[in-house]
Amino acid sequence: MDSDSSDMEMEDECRQTKLCPAVLGLQPVNKRNTPKIIESSNAGKDKLNRRGMPARIRKKNKLFFDEEVFNTSKNPSVKQERMMYVNSPKKQTPKKIVESKLEPKTPKTPKQEKIVNQKLQTPKVSVKTTPTIKLKTPNVKTPIKSASKKSTENGVAKPKTIKLETPKNIVSTSKPKSDSLERKRCQNVGLRLRKIFQLPKAKNWIYYEWFYSNIDKPLLYESDFMMCVQDFFPSFKIKTMTRTEWCMLRRMMGKPRRCSQNFFDEEIRELDRRRRKIRLLQQRKARDELLFKDIPDEIPLQLTVGTKVTAMLRNNTEDGLFNGTIEALDVSNNTYRINFDKPGLGTHSVLDYEVCSNQPPETISKNVLLQMCRPRIPYHNRSISPETKVDLLKTDQNTIAQYSMKLLESTVKFRKILTAKKQYVQTLRNMNSEAERMVLYNEDITPEFQSRYAKIVLDLDNLNLHLTSVMCVLSEEIKVLAPEEAETWPLITDYLQNQSFDEAEQMIEHNKEVTDSRFMSDDQPMLALIKDLLALMLQVKTLTENEPTAYELDALKRTMVEIKLKLSQSNQKSFENCVEIHMQQIQSSLDTFHTLSSSNRK
């Protein structure tokens, strides 16, 4: 290589310019003095190899610092190539052009710059664009071919630089000191790009090469190969090696899998699986840390309404990447509703992995999301829809349990009453709002409204009475059915009541010698009263111990009613004065404190 360096340099130059002028309409160096006979027409020419096939185009790899060496050594004789270049005008294939469009971005030697300045053709069509978008990547190449098709591509960086719907905007970079020549050249390139981007294949290519949706970015950003390298050689730090060295490295990792349809299917499945995990994280539904080990640490947040995005529209009439604004998010089928800017496109639902925000997406740490996850309702406690019930039936067919008809009936009735009650409460809420409005406008509340309101309240009262009785039946049944389960249900009125009575009984049992000595056998009613009052006191005690609930207050009320009924007429008065008043005070203080008063009962 180094032997005839001057010649080599020339050849290198040719190699480099060979692709470059394909776009710029330039000639090789040694043809500098000849009049420009070949211009843009043969710009994107294919060169043929010895077998007459178009030469394979090697993508430049930034990780290989000996790329030039590789290219020149691999290619057939440059002379032959040059001949082809000059003589045989060939038809341009879209693919070729697409490749060649990368050329303006390759770094140029000063020599080339000179050529550029020397050979400047007037553009055939004047373009009225302003250079807004920059194709600034010097190398938009894949570093390493890894397994999956999409994950091979490292073009993650600039999916937004290309906008298909406005190809006229695409102009390559012009330096700050850009003169009009440079500008015209850019326009020329832009014009070509515009043509290219209308080809469906080119559109696809751009989509595959550069378009990375927000959800895919964390998944595909790192090349699999580099991750493997990290795994196998943790201390490996070098970033530039020769191809031979890279090959050596790869060989050390073992034999790669054969590229097949199965393999692609598997990769796509894997990608889908990881996308689902990211969605779970985004929706704060993730809990198990272990499950999310294979997800990168930084997770993009869901796009919010109003975000400007670029989205892939797959439509009968229009197909391609378009700008738009997010209007809604549909979590159920993972789509965004996007209103496209281009007039006539309208609003469409686009899958979230085909939507990419124009601004860099906001990300959040995976661990934060895992901690923020919403508490999950246990499977059985979710409102059971008919389907899940059927499932349950199927799975547990072996263990058919027998329940008493009473339990089943009350359960159904319980359900029915609750449904009705929900409606009543809803109506009540609406009427309250209406009344509030009337008060606000200082209107009179009509008697008709009042009577409607009163009817609702009375109905609710009536319903609550039934509800209580049904609940009592139910809790009794449950106690029979699963005694140990019932203990863990704190919110059952008569359970609380019975508990206090049991406790009172035990206390009296415990102090039997005292009670036996004090009370005669005919004093049993007195003993019963003591027991009842003891139970009442215990209930009051539970009120103070933990946050009072409506059930506990209810138990208290019911106990009082029961005690009162047991007493004789004459004693009821003193009970009212000595006990009930105080209980009432306790209750009302709790009512105002907790607003749990069940206003239905007296």
Next chain:
Amino acid sequence: MPELDQQKQQCLVAMETLDRSSPELWPEPMPGMSGFAQHIRASSATDKQPSWKQPPDAHDMLLVQRYSQMPLPPLLDELKSLYDFAYNLGLEESKEMTRGKYLNIFTRNTNKSSD
């Protein structure tokens, strides 16, 4: 002297107001409601029964059957969720009732006229 007395008296006047009425011992759950209660109870006796009072229909029987074939733990869970639902409904109900109470729906007009 009388002036001084007056001054003395003035500084002895307590600004505290004691216009606190004695607490109502047996308050009506919904003020002004009782008047309506009688009237409506009488009128609603002829009305048709609300949905939850009607005898079980085919759908209910289906539910009974489904429950009867359920194993115990899911049934208990189902019951528990129903209880939870009832509790939450109760909370909501009490909230709305309190709201209605302070709106003085039944006493508003009478208060106004007395003012």
